Amino acid sequence: MGASMAVKTAVIGLGIMGRRMLEHMGPHAGYVPVAIWDPDAAACAAAQVLAPGARIVASAAEAIAAADLVYLACPPVPRKAYALVAAAAGKAVFLEKPLGVDLAESEALVAELKASGVPAAVNFTQAAGAALANIGQAARSGAMGDLIGVDMVVSYAAWPRAWQQAADWLRFRDEGGMTREVISHFLFFTQRILGPLSLVWARPSYPADPALCETALLARLETAEGLPVSILASVGGAQPDRQEFTIKGSRASHRVCDFSDETVSDGGPFTDVRPAPADRRAVALTAQLDDLLLCIAGQPHRLATSQEALEVQRLVEAMLRGKP
Numbered sequence: 001m002g003a004s005m006a007v008k009t010a011v012i013g014l015g016i017m018g019r020r021m022l023e024h025m026g027p028h029a030g031y032v033p034v035a036i037w038d039p040d041a042a043a044c045a046a047a048q049v050l051a052p053g054a055r056i057v058a059s060a061a062e063a064i065a066a067a068d069l070v071y072l073a074c075p076p077v078p079r080k081a082y083a084l085v086a087a088a089a090g091k092a093v094f095l096e097k098p099l100g101v102d103l104a105e106s107e108a109l110v111a112e113l114k115a116s117g118v119p120a121a122v123n124f125t126q127a128a129g130a131a132l133a134n135i136g137q138a139a140r141s142g143a144m145g146d147l148i149g150v151d152m153v154v155s156y157a158a159w160p161r162a163w164q165q166a167a168d169w170l171r172f173r174d175e176g177g178m179t180r181e182v183i184s185h186f187l188f189f190t191q192r193i194l195g196p197l198s199l200v201w202a203r204p205s206y207p208a209d210p211a212l213c214e215t216a217l218l219a220r221l222e223t224a225e226g227l228p229v230s231i232l233a234s235v236g237g238a239q240p241d242r243q244e245f246t247i248k249g250s251r252a253s254h255r256v257c258d259f260s261d262e263t264v265s266d267g268g269p270f271t272d273v274r275p276a277p278a279d280r281r282a283v284a285l286t287a288q289l290d291d292l293l294l295c296i297a298g299q300p301h302r303l304a305t306s307q308e309a310l311e312v313q314r315l316v317e318a319m320l321r322g323k324p
Helices: 016-025 041-050 060-066 076-088 103-116 130-141 178-194 280-296 306-321
Strands: 007-012 031-037 069-072 092-095 120-122 147-156 197-205 216-223 228-235 242-249 253-257 261-265
Touching: 007 016, 007 060, 016 031, 016 041, 016 280, 031 041, 031 060, 060 076, 069 076, 076 092, 076 103, 092 280, 103 306, 120 280, 120 306, 130 178, 130 242, 130 253, 130 261, 147 178, 178 197, 178 216, 178 228, 178 242, 178 306, 197 306, 216 306
Parallel strands: 007 031, 007 069, 069 092, 092 120, 147 228
Antiparallel strands: 147 242, 197 216, 216 228, 242 253, 253 261
């Protein structure tokens, strides 16, 4: 694909995710970042270093007008308005997750994106990855035996984690928290393999300050066939971060740690399915960008659809409200 064919891209929201995407779009032949915008001038300056060819524009509207693809890495609440402006202008839209925090707003967004007919996808970073493809294949082929259920364990010494501190909204109950930011990925992955989940019960714990996000979550969900999905999430204590989910089968179980490290057990210790790449994030993001080109071209792709992201949001927000 020559440079002339590269997709002209605007990035709105230049925090951690926006800058990370720019960093990986730069070397990707399929994309050319042309416009970047964030209300914070320091974020714009930091992003300009990663995309020297992109213009820092004066508004989100100007960024959208300059591009054929709009990547929305801003916090969830303003995202809907920008997505609809982009879709109305016939631009492809790539949204960061969560899709939103208000269900009615997100339902309207999904309906309007669908009606507009523009290519749209949501960045659940495991969608195009090797672990999801491999576990899906193992589940369908019978290599795992009968599927038994899923266990999700997420545990952090602190939230937000050190590298997220600049994204202050992540610590607040309105838009932040580990259930929206991390567990949502595992719910997406699980629904891809096992089909729709329904919430049986959920018990979140919150700090005394009502503005702050959850510090723990216990929940049970079930598949249509009644297979259990158990969630244990907590914050606190001197420990390394732990983010893992295990899809259990009667013959073999597959575990994914830190989003992409896949291991398998036939009853003995979990062993690596493939050697870990030197830069996991680069591999995952490049795979997402490859599939995004398919999405933009109207071809079959593996990225999360806005409808899938809506189903995940439905579960997440129900768990955060709690269900006895």
